[in-house]
Amino acid sequence: MINENYLKLKESYLFSTIAKKVGDYSKTYPEKRITRLGIGDVTRPLAPVVVEAIGKAVLEMGKAETFRGYGEEQGYLFLRKAICEYYAKRSVMLNEDEVFISDGAKSDLGNILDIFSAANTVQIPDPVYPVYVDTNIMAGRSITYINGNIENNFLPMPDRKNKADIIYLCSPNNPTGSLYSKEELKAWVDYALENDAVILFDSAYEIFVRNENYPRSIFEIEGAVECAIEFCSFSKTAGFTGTRCGYTIIPKKLKRNSIALNGMWLRRQTTKFNGVPYIVQRGAEAVFTDAGQVQIKEAIDYYLENANIIANTLTELGIWYTGGKNSPYIWMKCPKNMLSWDFFDQLLEKTGVVGTPGAGFGNMGEGFFRLSAFGSKENVLYGMEKFREYGGTL
Ligand code: MLT
16 A cells, blocks of 8 residues: 555655756756745855865765764764754753754755654645645644735744744745744744644754844743643754754653654664764854854855845835745745746746745745855855846736
8 A cells, every 4th residue: 555645745856846947947948047045955065164074074084093884873973062052042942952964954844853753733834835745744744724924924923823843934935935033933832832732943043144033043032841742953043954964852841642752753763863973063063163153154144145136126116025024035925926837838938047936835936936045156146137137018
């Protein structure tokens, strides 16, 4: 017997569908320039301190005295310690045994469902990063959606009539770039505590928050240690999309049915996962050094400037958008009330610019479009020039 839940999924994962469309386009028009503002894949290289640390670790692996085999179960202590120190700077006090190193937030966001009952009800904002929805469909869980729209600036708040066991939140948000305030996250934490629910908080884009008044971790909110798990990664923070490293925080105080979820996750990970390479964890550790922090800031500044260029172009063209300030994503309304995929096809056909159709992130994303600021500045400038020309033809 196969897992028939897979038959309920869309035929391919959103970004695979887009890659196929773009591949077909470049085969048909090999001479045309393609400007990729679609998938949130980074383009700035690894920071020099990271490269140096990885290089050093490679040499260690080549000598019998410093060679390492299987690593520590939850990830090397040096990296978990560095993560705890990073959180402590914002007064979030964690223990090293509350941090688990993984190969990225995407894997953990999917795998975490192993420790929850299939009978749980899941509440997912719409539009949303498709991994949350697809992994729950695969597991046969029933999903209720909470709608994001222009009126709530794509930041849905708890609906007290609607009970859920598992709640997904992502801030700064993928795909909309919106950002929850402390008060708004407090309302979510209160709601989760009232309902014995667990919040799965995706903070993959926290490094983009420049406004100090906004939270970068759910654990900045009182009570969250009793109802939340946080997922983060080095992908967007330090350009690790191809290097692979992330972390998940499960506070010891988080219990359901008197059982600590931290222990359950440890049991799950030690059974199904053998850890992230030592050399990669040494690279990740270097991100938290003073030099590392300065160097990654340069890359984040670069992407934020791209986001600003995109946002200014949309303002100039009179197009509604949100995001782009404390986030690398800009979420715009499709011109002339076009459907997302129609806009995607037309934009690609006429300009070679690739974005992500809002409908790919859920029903509430229909009529919207996501632009990513992770491209090169040259590409962003070129793409926006094409956008202006295209705007004139509408
Ligand atoms: C995106 O474009 O939404 C991200 O790159 C997806 C991811 O981080 O897996």
